[in-house]
Amino acid sequence: MSDFIPGMIRFDGQPCLVVGGGKVAARKIRKLVACKAEITVISPELHPDTAELQHNFHFLKRAFKQGDTKGAFFVVAASDNSQINLDIYNEAKHHVPLYNIADNQKHSNFFFPAVMERGPLKISVSTSGASPIVSKKIIVQLQQLFSADYEPFLETIGGLRQQILEANVPAEIKKVLLNTLADDKLLNAYKKKDEKMIESIISEVEEQVTLK
Numbered sequence: 001m002s003d004f005i006p007g008m009i010r011f012d013g014q015p016c017l018v019v020g021g022g023k024v025a026a027r028k029i030r031k032l033v034a035c036k037a038e039i040t041v042i043s044p045e046l047h048p049d050t051a052e053l054q055h056n057f058h059f060l061k062r063a064f065k066q067g068d069t070k071g072a073f074f075v076v077a078a079s080d081n082s083q084i085n086l087d088i089y090n091e092a093k094h095h096v097p098l099y100n101i102a103d104n105q106k107h108s109n110f111f112f113p114a115v116m117e118r119g120p121l122k123i124s125v126s127t128s129g130a131s132p133i134v135s136k137k138i139i140v141q142l143q144q145l146f147s148a149d150y151e152p153f154l155e156t157i158g159g160l161r162q163q164i165l166e167a168n169v170p171a172e173i174k175k176v177l178l179n180t181l182a183d184d185k186l187l188n189a190y191k192k193k194d195e196k197m198i199e200s201i202i203s204e205v206e207e208q209v210t211l212k
């Protein structure tokens with residue numbers, strides 16, 4: 001039994017509020033910047049890690065006050081004052097869809113997992129709060145398991161998959177083609193940087209897609 005559903009949330013353009021400008025805030029802001037969230041940071045001070053991201057967020061140089069969470073889609077309470085973080089939680093829980101209270105997981109309905117990315121491939125790891133350090137270590141193991149070749153491999157597949165789905169060919173052929181793309185043969189060609197093999201697999205698929 002678990003209280004969580006791991007998921008992918010689209011954050012682009014969503015109003016997000018981060019309270020606090022320390023090291024933890026910087027780590028969370030970096031992730032929000034990467035997914036193009038509309039970020040506001042409220043903090044009397046900015047740590048250098050947060051200050052270096054400043055051109056990516058609206059900055060209100062002051063302490064949190066009641067009403068600040070209004071209109072936010074996501075709130076991160078990352079001040080070093082547990083009472084302030086509790087006040088943020090007590091306000092956010094009534095009307096903010098998602099909130100992360102950095103010093104109190106029981107008060108959070110959103111956790112940041114540790115993440116490994118290879119372009120479109122995103123592997124996220126959570127220990128449900130048991131040990132963020134273990135999550136970080138598992139990510140390092142995954143980085144060794146999934147080489148950088150996954151990025152061009154998946155980008156190629158992604159483009160071809162759209163062509164296949166839109167093509168005027170029978171469903172059975174689409175199924176075969178989608179399986180061909182996902183096959184280890186293409187991945188291994190990327191791993192070996194075998195351009196000729198990559199080209200040949202791609203053009204084989206493209207030819208079939210254009211068949212009427």
Ligand SMILES: C[C@@]1(CC(=O)O)c2cc3[nH]c(cc4nc(cc5[nH]c(cc(n2)[C@H]1CCC(=O)O)[C@@](C)(CC(=O)O)[C@@H]5CCC(=O)O)C(CC(=O)O)=C4CCC(=O)O)c(CCC(=O)O)c3CC(=O)O
Pocket residue numbers: 027028031100102103104105106108110111112113114115125126127128129130131132133135136
């Ligand atoms: C529940 C969760 C909620 C959330 O923050 O989303 C949470 C909560 C808390 N973390 C605490 C401490 C630390 N967190 C880290 C590191 C990370 N924490 C992250 C996620 C999460 N942390 C979520 C669960 C993730 C999971 O289930 O595995 C990572 C994975 C992702 C990220 O932060 O983006 C990132 C590593 C990845 C990276 O660096 O990429 C380190 C180590 C370090 O800083 O190197 C320490 C110090 C060591 C220690 O305490 O173990 C404390 C105590 C605070 C206090 O002392 O008061 C709480 C509060 C509590 O447990 O109640």
Ligand SMILES: NC(=O)C1=CN([C@@H]2O[C@H](COP(=O)(O)OP(=O)(O)OC[C@H]3O[C@@H](n4cnc5c(N)ncnc54)[C@H](O)[C@@H]3O)[C@@H](O)[C@H]2O)C=CC1
Pocket residue numbers: 019020021022023024025042043044045046047062063064078079080081082084101102103132
């Ligand atoms: N969830 C996580 O991943 C982790 C959470 N933590 C917790 O996160 C919190 C922040 O940790 P750090 O960034 O290391 O602390 P920090 O001391 O570097 O930063 C705290 C920030 O909060 C700001 N602040 C203080 N009072 C405020 C107020 N009233 N309104 C707005 N901002 C205010 C300060 O100006 C400062 O910028 C702590 O409670 C810590 O226990 C710590 C490690 C990891």
